[in-house]
Amino acid sequence: xxxxxxxxxxxxxxxxxxxxxxxxxxxxxxxxxxxxxxxxxxxxxxxxxxxxxxxxxxxxxxxxxxxxxxxxxxxxxxxxxxxxxxxxxxxxxxxxxxxxxxxxxxxxxxxxxxxxxxxxxxxxxxxxxxxxxxxxxxxxxxxxxxxxxxxxxxxxxxxxxxxxxxxxxxxxxxxxxxxxxxxxxxxxxxxxxxxxxxxxxxxxxxxxxxxxxxxxxxxxxxxxxxxxxxxxxxxxxxxxxxxxxxxxxxxxxxxxxxx
Amino acid sequence: xxxxxxxxxxxxxxxxxxxxxxxxxxxxxxxxxxxxxxxxxxxxxxxxxxxxxxxxxxxxxxxxxxxxxxxxxxxxxxxxxxxxxxxxxxxxxxxxxxxxxxxxxxxxxxxxxxxxxxxxxxxxxxxxxxxxxxxxxxxxxxxxxxxxxxxxxxxxxxxxxxxxxxxxxxxxxxxxxxxxxxxxxxxxxxxxxxxxxxxxxxxxxxxxxxxxxxxxxxxxxxxxxxxxxxxxxxxxxxxxxxxxxxxxxxxxxxxxxxxxxxxxxxxxxxxxxxxxxxxxxxxxxxxxxxxxxxxxxxxxxxxxxxxxxxxxxxxxxxxxxxxxxxxxxxxxxxxxxxxxxxxxxxxxxxxxxxxxxxxxxxxxxxxxxxxxxxxxxxxxxxxxxxxxxxxxxxxxxxxxxxxxxxxxxxxxxxxxxxxxxxxxxxxxxxxxxxxxxxxxxxxxxxxxxxxxxxxxxxxxxxxxxxxxxxxxxxxxxxxxxxxxxxxxxxxxxxxxxxxxxxx
Numbered sequence: 209x210x211x212x213x214x215x216x217x218x219x220x221x222x223x224x225x226x227x228x229x230x231x232x233x234x235x236x237x238x239x240x241x242x243x244x245x246x247x248x249x250x251x252x253x254x255x256x257x258x259x260x261x262x263x264x265x266x267x268x269x270x271x272x273x274x275x276x277x278x279x280x281x282x283x284x285x286x287x288x289x290x291x292x293x294x295x296x297x298x299x300x301x302x303x304x305x306x307x308x309x310x311x312x313x314x315x316x317x318x319x320x321x322x323x324x325x326x327x328x329x330x331x332x333x334x335x336x337x338x339x340x341x342x343x344x345x346x347x348x349x350x351x352x353x354x355x356x357x358x359x360x361x362x363x364x365x366x367x368x369x370x371x372x373x374x375x376x377x378x379x380x381x382x383x384x385x386x387x388x389x390x391x392x393x394x395x396x397x398x399x400x401x402x403x404x405x406x407x408x409x410x411x412x413x414x415x416x417x418x419x420x421x422x423x424x425x426x427x428x429x430x431x432x433x434x435x436x437x438x439x440x441x442x443x444x445x446x447x448x449x450x451x452x453x454x455x456x457x458x459x460x461x462x463x464x465x466x467x
Numbered sequence: 468x469x470x471x472x473x474x475x476x477x478x479x480x481x482x483x484x485x486x487x488x489x490x491x492x493x494x495x496x497x498x499x500x501x502x503x504x505x506x507x508x509x510x511x512x513x514x515x516x517x518x519x520x521x522x523x524x525x526x527x528x529x530x531x532x533x534x535x536x537x538x539x540x541x542x543x544x545x546x547x548x549x550x551x552x553x554x555x556x557x558x559x560x561x562x563x564x565x566x567x568x569x570x571x572x573x574x575x576x577x578x579x580x581x582x583x584x585x586x587x588x589x590x591x592x593x594x595x596x597x598x599x600x601x602x603x604x605x606x607x608x609x610x611x612x613x614x615x616x617x618x619x620x621x622x623x624x625x626x627x628x629x630x631x632x633x634x635x636x637x638x639x640x641x642x643x644x645x646x647x648x649x650x651x652x653x654x655x656x657x658x659x660x661x662x663x664x665x666x667x668x669x670x671x672x673x674x675x676x677x678x679x680x681x682x683x684x685x686x687x688x689x690x691x692x693x694x695x696x697x698x699x700x701x702x703x704x705x706x707x708x709x710x711x712x713x714x715x716x717x718x719x720x721x722x723x724x725x726x727x728x729x730x731x732x733x734x735x736x737x738x739x740x741x742x743x744x745x746x747x748x749x750x751x752x753x754x755x756x757x758x759x760x761x762x763x764x765x766x767x768x769x770x771x772x773x774x775x776x777x778x779x780x781x782x783x784x785x786x787x788x789x790x791x792x793x794x795x796x797x798x799x800x801x802x803x804x805x806x807x808x809x810x811x812x813x814x815x816x817x818x819x820x821x822x823x824x825x826x827x828x829x830x831x832x833x834x835x836x837x838x839x840x841x842x843x844x845x846x847x848x849x850x851x852x853x854x855x856x857x858x859x860x861x862x863x864x865x866x867x868x869x870x871x872x873x874x875x876x877x878x879x880x881x882x883x884x885x886x887x888x889x890x891x892x893x894x895x896x897x898x899x900x901x902x903x904x905x906x907x908x909x910x911x912x913x914x915x916x917x918x919x920x921x922x923x924x925x926x927x928x929x930x931x932x933x934x935x936x937x938x939x940x941x942x943x944x945x946x947x948x949x950x951x952x953x954x955x956x957x958x959x960x961x962x963x964x965x966x967x968x969x970x
Contacts, residue, residue: 267905267944270878274970277877289812294819306878306968310835310847315873316970320835324852326823327831337823344822346815400943402910403872410913411872411939414970435970437873 236375238283241441242433245418249394250425253279255375257393257424258368262382264399264419269305269383271400273353274316275416276381278435278442280349281318283377285440287348292322294341296334296352299327304355304383316414317437322348331358338367338378345374352379357386364391395422401432401445413437415445487525491518492533501533505595535561545594546691547749550741551789552581554695557688563611565604567688578618592747601627604688605680609635609654624681629655636676642669695739695793697731699723706745706786710774713742713783713790717770720792721763734759734800740770742781743789750781755829757853758817759800765818766792772826820852829853841918843879843935843966870913872937876947876967883964886948893954893961896936900948902965907940914938915950931957937969945969 239252246252253259259279263272280293295308302308310320324347326337331354338352352367359367359380368391371378385397397419404412414435420428432445487507489500498518507528512521521528538561546556546564552575555567568581575581578600589596599610601619609628610619613635619627628635631654634643646669651657657665658677666674678684699720707713717740728734736759742750754769774781823832833849840846888900896912914937920930931952939945947967952958 267903270876270944270946270968270970273877273968277970291812292816302881306876306880308835309843309875309877309879309967310837311843312873312875312877312879312967312969313835315875316877320837320847323835324820325833325835325849326827327833328827333827337827340822341819344815344819346812346819400945402941402943403939403945405911406871409911410870411911411937411945413871414873414945415943417943 238279238286238377240279240282240433242431242444244444245420245429245431245433245442248420248423248426248429253377254393254425255377256372258364258371258378258380258391260364260380260382260386260390260392260395260422262385262395262397264385264397264417266304266384268399271416272381272383272398273305274414274435275396275398275418276351276379277313277316277318278414278437278440279377279379280351281316281437281440283349284318284322290322291346291348292324293318293349293351294324294326294347296326296328296337296341296350298331298334298353298355299329301353301355301383302327315437317435317440331356335359335363335367338380339370342367342370342376342378343373345376347376349377349379351381353381353383355383357382357384357388359386359390360388361391364388368392390422392422393424394420397421404434404445487512487527488529488531489518489521490533491530492535538562543691544747544749545589547751548743548747549585550692550749551743551791552585554692554698555688555690556692558691559608563608565607565688567690568600582617588747603680603682604686605637605676606682608637609680625658628680629653629658633657633673636673636680638676639670639672642673645669646673693795695795696797697724697727697733697735697794698791699727699793700789700791702789703787706788707790708783708786713774713787714767714771716790717792718763718767720790721766724792724794725761725763725766728761728794728797728800731797732799733794733797734761735766735794735796736760736798737794737796738766738769739793739795741789741791741793742783742787743791744783745785745788748784752777752781753795754821754825755853756817756821757824758814759798760821761800765821769821769825772822776826817853824851824853840921842921842924843875843918844881845924870937872913872945873969874937876945876969879947879967880965883949883966886963886965888948888950888963890950894934894950897938897948897950897963900938900963900965902946907942907944907946909938910941912936912938918949931961935966 236255237252238255239246261272261276263269284291284293297308308325310323313323314320328334328337334352334354338350341347341350367378380392399417401415401417403415406412415432416435417432419430422428433442434445435442487510488504489507489512490502491498492501500512500514500516500518500521502514503512510525512525518530542558542560542562542564546558549556549564549566553566553568553571557565559565572578572581575584582598582600586596586598597611599607599614599617599619601607601610602621602624606619606624606628609631610617613631614627633646633651633654635654646657662674675684679686701716701720707716736756738754738756740752752770752773754773760766820832829851832852834852835847836850838846838848884902886900886902888897890897896914897909899906899908915934917932917934919932933949933951935947935949937945938948946965947969949964949966950961951964952961954961
C-alpha cells in the first residue's frame, strides 16, 4: 500500500512539470502591434528569451534606446500585478549618449515611477546584474546597455538561460553593432526614420527603421514603424503619408520595405 | 551603574630609531616636545619641554615631527579595535579612550581577565597602554594617568584618588599650577575644602571635575559609533581567513540574529558585519535593505555579494578572530508579510534591490523622482531605490504638450555638448548644426521653449536664459538643442548646445 501523502506529492510534481513544459510549448509573447512584424516574429517578442538591440551607428543611440524604451513600456503596461523596469547602464554610456532622463521616459510612455536605474562601472557588472535581475522575476523588463560589444556567445547564452526562468522581457541594448555571435532569439538594428509631420509641419510621433537581422523563429526583415507614446502601440509608418491616418489605422497601411 | 575607562597609548613612530625618541611640533614659535617614549622619559624629558633644552640635556635624542592627524587616526583605529570589548567606546583626545564595560566583563571572565587581555593584546600590537577600571570616568582617568592601582574597587574611589596630584582631575591649563602654588599638592589636600571657596578661587571646573571623579555628577560617554540595536558575535580561538568560513560564520550569526529579531518582532534595515583581524584591524561591512529583513539566507547572500564586490579591499591577513553581526537599524516587521505564501512581487523586488545595492552600492540603484522645477537637469532626482518608499512625492510641473512628439528627451547629457549651429536669424530656430564633427541638416524644429534660470540657483547672476528647440535632422535623428542667452539682451553671440536625445 503506497503512502497516499507521497503519491500526492508525486502528482503535484508531475503537474508542476507539465505546467512548465506547457509553458515552453506556448511561450508568452509581447506583440508589437504591427501585423507584419508580429507575423515575422510568430506573434511578438518571446518572453523568456534574450533580444538584442543595436544602434546602427553611434548617433542612432537615441533611436535604439527609444525602441528599447518603447518595448519596455509595452511590457510594463501589460504586467499584472504591476512590475517595474530595470535599466542597467554603464557609467561611460551616459557620457557617450546621455544619462536616462525620467521626464523623457514619462513622456515616452514609460512612467518614471516604474523605472529603476542601476549604474555600474564595468561590462561584467552589467551582465551580472542583468542575470540576477532576470532570475528574480520581480521585473516586467530588464534593459542592459552595453557601450562596447563585450557580450559574447557565452554571456548571451547565460543571459538567455537566466531569462528562461521568468516572464521578464530581456533586452540587450548595444551602442554599436556587435561582431560577436549571439545566443539572442532576435537581433535588431535600429536607426531613426524621418518622422511624420503634424498638420502644421511640426514633429509628429517617433519613427524608427527596424532591421531584424536574426530571427530564430522566422524570417528577417526591415520595417519602418511609428511609436505612439500615448497608446503605447507601434504602427507601420507610411513614407511621406499623412500621419494621422497611419496612427488611426495601423493595420491597413501598406508595409514599406527597404533592402 | 559602573563607570569604567581608559587607557593611554604611548606614541609610536612609524620607523623607530634607536635610542630615546621624541615628537616635536612648533608651539608659539619654538620647537617643543609633544611626546616622548619610555627611554626619553627616564632621561627626564617631558612633553612641553623646548627642543633646544632637550638637546642640551641629551644630544643624541631622536626627533620626529609630530603628526596629530596620524595620532587621531591611530586612536580611532584602536577605538575600533576596542569595540570587541564593548559597543560603547568614546574618544578622549589626544591619546585616551573611554570604554563603558558595564555588563560586558563576564564575557571575558571578569574585570581582571578583561584588563589583562586588553593589555596583552595591545602590547602584542606594539602599543604600551595604561588601563584602569573604576566606577567613574574621572576616577579611571586619574588612576590610569597618575595612579598605581589598575582596578579601583567598588566604593573605593575616594581612597584611590586621595594620594594623586590635582592634575589627575583633568584640570584646565594653569589650574594645577595655581593649586600647587597654594600648597595643594594632592587631591587629599583639597577634597574637603569648602566648595564655594574652591570654585571662587580656582574656577567652577575644578569642583565639577571633583564631583565627576567622585561620582556625584554623572558623566556620559559619547560613543564613537552608534551602539547597535541587536548584536551577535562569534569569537574564534583559531583565526579564520577563508571567505567560505567567514560566510558560513555570518550565516550562523544571521540565524541567531534572525531569531532575536523575530522575538522582538523586528526586521533589520541596516546590517553591519565587523571582522576583527588578529593584528587589530577591523573591517566593517555595512548593508542597507529596502524592507525589514531577518531571513538568514537572504542576509548571507547580501554579504556574499558585498564581500565579492569589495574583494581585495578586505584582506584577511592572518585571519579574523572575531566576527560580529549587528543590526544597526531595526524596524517593525509585520508578520503578515512573511506568512503570505506564494511569490510576492514587492518582496522579490525589494530583495533584488538589496542585492544590487549590496554589490554596487545602494546609491547606484536609483529611481527617478520628479522635482518641482522647470530647469531640465534639476527636474528629476535620482533617489536610492531602497529609500524611495519613504521619499516625499513632489508633483512634477506640467510641461505644455503642444506637439505630437514627446516634450522631453529620454536621454539627457549631464554636461550639455557645445555645437556649432547656424540659424537664419539670430533669435530664430537653427537650420543646421555640427555635433561631434558631423554636420546635420535640420528638417523640422519645434520651439523655442524658453527656460530662465531660477534666481535662487543662480548666485552669480551669470546664468543665461535658454531657448530649447526639438529638432529632427534629415536622417530622422531627434535632438534637444538650446541656445544660451537671449540675442541682443543677454549676449551678442549666443552659443548652442545639444542637451538630449529623443527616442
